[in-house]
Amino acid sequence: MLKLNPAEFWNLTLRDFAIKLNAHSQEREAWERVVRLQTYHLLFPNVKAEFQESFSPMDVWVLPSEFKEAEKKRLEKERRANELFARSLGFTG
Numbered sequence: 001m002l003k004l005n006p007a008e009f010w011n012l013t014l015r016d017f018a019i020k021l022n023a024h025s026q027e028r029e030a031w032e033r034v035v036r037l038q039t040y041h042l043l044f045p046n047v048k049a050e051f052q053e054s055f056s057p058m059d060v061w062v063l064p065s066e067f068k069e070a071e072k073k074r075l076e077k078e079r080r081a082n083e084l085f086a087r088s089l090g091f092t093g
Contacts, residue, residue, distance in 0.1 A: 029063060036057050036060055
């Protein structure tokens with residue numbers, strides 16, 4: 001929420017509104033990162049030792065700005081898993 005009263009809102013130019021909206025989005029993302037990191041640190045002691053090395057804050061929560069990066073990582077892991085599975089069955093490619 002931008003916390004503008006109606007008079008402030010209607011006195012904004014389109015440019016000013018865009019600037020306020022962008023600043024609000026940045027503040028929200030910074031807050032989301034803080035919450036995600038806190039959650040990560042709360043969960044970390046409960047993660048099995050064998051998974052702690054690869055456990056990251058993105059495993060807890062993928063922020064909207066990170067969707068593309070997370071999808072690339074997921075597809076790469078899936079490709080590697082399929083490759084290992086094919087090898088285990090004797091198929092090489």
